[in-house]
Amino acid sequence: MRRYLPIICLILLTIFPLVVPNDYYLHLMILVLMWVVIGTAWNLIAGYTGQVSFGDAAFFGTGAYTAGLLTTKLMISPWWGLILGGVTAAILALPFGWICFRLRGAYFALATLALNEVMRHIGTIWESLTNGMVGILIVQTFMSKLPYYYIVLTMAVVSVVSVRLVMRSKWGYYFLSIREDQDAAESLGIDSHFYKMVSLGIAAALTGVAGGFYMNYMGFIDPHVVFSLHDISIMAILVGIVGGVGTIYGPAVGAFIMVAVQELFRTGFFGTLMAAAKSTGSGYFIKIVEYFNMAHVLGFGLLVVLVILFLPNGVVGDWDKILRFLRLKRSEAEA
Amino acid sequence: MEVFFQTLVAGILKGSLYALIGMGMTLIMGVMGIINLAHGQLMMVAMYVTFTLHAFFGIDPYLSLVVAMPTLFILGAIIQQWFLNPLMKVESILPENQVLMTVGVGMVLTEVMRFIFTSDYKSVQTSYSKSAWYFWDISVSVPLTIDFFFAVGLTVLLLLFLIKTDTGRAIRATAQDKDAALLMGVDSEKITVITFGLGAALVAAAGTLLIPVYYLFPDIGGPFTRKAFVICVLGGMGSAVGAIFGGMTLGLAEAFGAAYIGMEFEDMIGLIIFILVLLFLPGGFKRLTKV
Amino acid sequence: MSFFEVKDLVKNFGGLLAVNGVSFSVKEGEIFGLIGPNGSGKTTIFNLITGFYPLTRGEIYFEGKRIDGLKTYKICKLGIGRTFQVVKPLARLTVLDNVMASAFNRSTTIKDAREKALEALEFCGLAHRQDVLARSLPIGERKRLEITRSFATGPKLILLDETAAGLNPAELNKAIELILKIRDNGVTIVIVEHIMRVIMSISERILAINYGMPIGMGTPQEVADNEEVIKAYLGEEVDFA
Numbered sequence: 001m002r003r004y005l006p007i008i009c010l011i012l013l014t015i016f017p018l019v020v021p022n023d024y025y026l027h028l029m030i031l032v033l034m035w036v037v038i039g040t041a042w043n044l045i046a047g048y049t050g051q052v053s054f055g056d057a058a059f060f061g062t063g064a065y066t067a068g069l070l071t072t073k074l075m076i077s078p079w080w081g082l083i084l085g086g087v088t089a090a091i092l093a094l095p096f097g098w099i100c101f102r103l104r105g106a107y108f109a110l111a112t113l114a115l116n117e118v119m120r121h122i123g124t125i126w127e128s129l130t131n132g133m134v135g136i137l138i139v140q141t142f143m144s145k146l147p148y149y150y151i152v153l154t155m156a157v158v159s160v161v162s163v164r165l166v167m168r169s170k171w172g173y174y175f176l177s178i179r180e181d182q183d184a185a186e187s188l189g190i191d192s193h194f195y196k197m198v199s200l201g202i203a204a205a206l207t208g209v210a211g212g213f214y215m216n217y218m219g220f221i222d223p224h225v226v227f228s229l230h231d232i233s234i235m236a237i238l239v240g241i242v243g244g245v246g247t248i249y250g251p252a253v254g255a256f257i258m259v260a261v262q263e264l265f266r267t268g269f270f271g272t273l274m275a276a277a278k279s280t281g282s283g284y285f286i287k288i289v290e291y292f293n294m295a296h297v298l299g300f301g302l303l304v305v306l307v308i309l310f311l312p313n314g315v316v317g318d319w320d321k322i323l324r325f326l327r328l329k330r331s332e333a334e335a
Numbered sequence: 336m337e338v339f340f341q342t343l344v345a346g347i348l349k350g351s352l353y354a355l356i357g358m359g360m361t362l363i364m365g366v367m368g369i370i371n372l373a374h375g376q377l378m379m380v381a382m383y384v385t386f387t388l389h390a391f392f393g394i395d396p397y398l399s400l401v402v403a404m405p406t407l408f409i410l411g412a413i414i415q416q417w418f419l420n421p422l423m424k425v426e427s428i429l430p431e432n433q434v435l436m437t438v439g440v441g442m443v444l445t446e447v448m449r450f451i452f453t454s455d456y457k458s459v460q461t462s463y464s465k466s467a468w469y470f471w472d473i474s475v476s477v478p479l480t481i482d483f484f485f486a487v488g489l490t491v492l493l494l495l496f497l498i499k500t501d502t503g504r505a506i507r508a509t510a511q512d513k514d515a516a517l518l519m520g521v522d523s524e525k526i527t528v529i530t531f532g533l534g535a536a537l538v539a540a541a542g543t544l545l546i547p548v549y550y551l552f553p554d555i556g557g558p559f560t561r562k563a564f565v566i567c568v569l570g571g572m573g574s575a576v577g578a579i580f581g582g583m584t585l586g587l588a589e590a591f592g593a594a595y596i597g598m599e600f601e602d603m604i605g606l607i608i609f610i611l612v613l614l615f616l617p618g619g620f621k622r623l624t625k626v
Numbered sequence: 627m628s629f630f631e632v633k634d635l636v637k638n639f640g641g642l643l644a645v646n647g648v649s650f651s652v653k654e655g656e657i658f659g660l661i662g663p664n665g666s667g668k669t670t671i672f673n674l675i676t677g678f679y680p681l682t683r684g685e686i687y688f689e690g691k692r693i694d695g696l697k698t699y700k701i702c703k704l705g706i707g708r709t710f711q712v713v714k715p716l717a718r719l720t721v722l723d724n725v726m727a728s729a730f731n732r733s734t735t736i737k738d739a740r741e742k743a744l745e746a747l748e749f750c751g752l753a754h755r756q757d758v759l760a761r762s763l764p765i766g767e768r769k770r771l772e773i774t775r776s777f778a779t780g781p782k783l784i785l786l787d788e789t790a791a792g793l794n795p796a797e798l799n800k801a802i803e804l805i806l807k808i809r810d811n812g813v814t815i816v817i818v819e820h821i822m823r824v825i826m827s828i829s830e831r832i833l834a835i836n837y838g839m840p841i842g843m844g845t846p847q848e849v850a851d852n853e854e855v856i857k858a859y860l861g862e863e864v865d866f867a
Contacts, residue, residue: 052431054372054438099610103617106370106572109431110564111613113372114606117561121603170734173727179428180716187676187710189702189731189779229557234438241435245428298450301442305418308436312427428718 063211089208350586411535
């Protein structure tokens with residue numbers, strides 16, 4: 001049963017728009033699938049290679065700006081940005097990796113965080129190129145969400161399958177060896193510096209492609225959206241961790257959960273909280289719910305804390321733990 | 336020339352506060368081996384403590400040091416005891432779990448403060464906030480001068496504490512070799528809690544000292560967290576003396592950058608320094624001075 | 627020209643001379659022993675040979691090629707394998723995956739690496755444990771995994787760092803057997819060992835060092851009779867049997 005689960009999910013995803021012809025849910029699913037791409041990429045470098053990136057937004061934003069600038073500056077279809085966004089993100093990532101992988105330990109994590117900030121500053125300051133805070137606006141190609149859905153579904157499938165293929169090759173073994181013990185890996189003939197760059201390059205390229213898609217889909221970007229530390233970089237980490245670090249399908253599960261959680265917080269549980277508060281007629285409650293709706297970052301922060309404390313290996317990685325917990329509860333109830 | 340000296344003085348004064356921020360971070364780095372990405376956020380909390388004391392009770396910011404520092408010490412100790420130490424016992428793939436936890440804690444602190452105080456800019460206006468004294472032709476801000484002496488005093492106290500007291504020695508021993516310290520009978524869990532508390536108290540001092548001359552809003556933590564890790568990397572992670580050098584360097588670089596390149600580049604300067612250090616001086620000043 | 631040669635090796639750790647003027651050469655097909663009291667610099671010599679630390683001074687030659695200054699992985703690619711005194715298993719991978727990761731040193735496809743890894747596991751007597759996670763192995767088998775892994779890289783020379791420490795007498799005999807078997811397979815061996823029974827019985831020549839300096843060299847018997855070596859070991863619990 002477990003073997004066929006991915007295929008069943010794929011079939012369900014393929015027919016989803018036919019079953020649920022609702023633009024709102026289609027939009028959410030498009031976001032989920034985009035996060036599958038980003039989370040899978042993050043998982044490759046962090047979960048499998050052990051080099052935790054805190055600045056995925058740098059690559060995401062680079063991809064998005066590539067797509068946007070191709071249109072506004074060169075009058076080329078932004079869809080080229082899907083490919084070229086990945087290329088530019090990899091071009092950014094490789095020299096960056098070359099510099100920081102010379103050092104071990106926390107340097108990479110810090111450097112990615114710094115890169116994230118640098119890119120956001122550049123996006124803001126270099127107004128002649130990026131329009132600064134005004135951002136970039138392009139005309140979307142399709143009116144319907146349907147084409148976007150199938151494009152991003154293809155992207156998600158391609159990224160999951162390609163990471164799966166990579167992990168079943170020599171490279172995969174090398175990435176895991178580096179994660180488990182870099183000294184041992186080196187002594188087994190593995191050029192850890194080079195292979196960390198390979199892993200980062202692939203991850204950055206996939207993330208850049210997702211950025212290129214975001215530009216096409218949303219039609220608008222600005223530095224604070226696509227280079228956002230919380231909404232992109234931390235979200236990518238959460239998608240990876242919630243789903244399950246170092247598992248193939250973990251990030252896909254994580255993407256689903258995280259987009260759902262994000263949406264729940266953003267809409268105040270689809271407005272039910274507000275409705276409940278209004279029904280009490282108390283201005284005080286309404287005010288609290290208003291705050292709550294604004295404070296989706298707080299929910300995010302709490303989620304980071306709780307997940308790391310209780311589910312450090314994610315839903316997929318800690319699945320047995322969750323089952324045991326549920327079973328324990330049930331048997332207690334029965335008793 | 337006048338601009339140059341003006342900038343030099345401003346840089347040194349700012350650098351002394353950065354040294355305080357960096358020392359707190361580097362202590363945590365040295366003992367626990369983690370980067371505390373909630374460092375700036377802890378400072379922000381301390382600033383709100385000071386702000387509240389001034390706004391509601393009219394307490395002078397400098398006097399609030401005796402409240403803000405212990406408060407943050409306790410907050411830091413709680414974070415270490417209940418949020419970071421439990422992670423040591425959990426089996427997980429990512430070595431950076433604790434660092435991620437500090438990110439989460441930082442986000443929660445920011446949002447809780449936003450909940451209480453809203454996103455509005457706040458500031459504390461004191462009678463001396465804008466006053467200055469003159470050193471030949473250079474005008475020097477009075478509060479920044481007071482800050483400087485406080486910062487130097489606290490730095491000396493910290494170094495004395497680390498060198499002279501048993502707890503301080505245990506902290507240094509743990510930083511040098513955790514296993515050896517354990518064998519020598521150091522209660523490492525207790526040391527980590529004290530260290531995190533101490534680090535938080537130091538950055539709280541920096542925040543409180545900044546209040547008379549700075550504005551305050553919930554998101555101010557992020558930039559200071561980044562400054563703190565730049566200082567740490569610059570000084571060589573884990574080195575208290577390195578952090579003083581690192582703090583001074585960053586203060587001067589920011590001051591000169593803002594004066595000669597442009598204000599909008601101020602935040603980027605630290606990050607550029609960070610990349611330069613990674614490129615040309617991996618290991619920071621510690622490598623040059625061996626302290 | 628000798629198969630493997632170390633000339634005047636010096637390593638200075640911030641003022642502390644961990645290795646101070648060690649030279650030796652190893653013949654092809656030989657088992658060469660390296661002994662010395664704790665902290666005498668044996669493991670440091672291995673770390674210098676495999677490029678984990680840069681040399682302060684000295685030269686290292688392997689098959690006529692100068693290899694000091696090369697990166698660790700390149701030294702492995704040239705055909706020098708090593709084990710670690712403090713074992714470094716790839717903890718969350720299975721035993722088979724551990725060995726496959728190293729078999730990729732001389733193969734590119736999964737299938738080929740798998741075959742080579744299974745061969746190595748069979749050869750080293752660890753095949754029955756191939757599906758176990760490396761971290762759940764007991765210490766004796768972890769040591770064996772270290773040897774298997776470095777053997778799977780297809781080395782011409784293996785540096786064994788205290789692979790017999792912590793083993794019980796039965797395991798010890800098996801370890802000796804394995805080392806001899808690897809030698810008979812055409813691999814030259816340099817071995818650091820604390821257990822005299824092992825090193826005296828399998829080494830053809832032995833170099834004794836103390837405080838990073840050579841104090842005696844020769845056949846096992848010559849070294850055992852050497853005044854300086856005996857003096858260096860005085861006060862240490864040594865079994866020359």
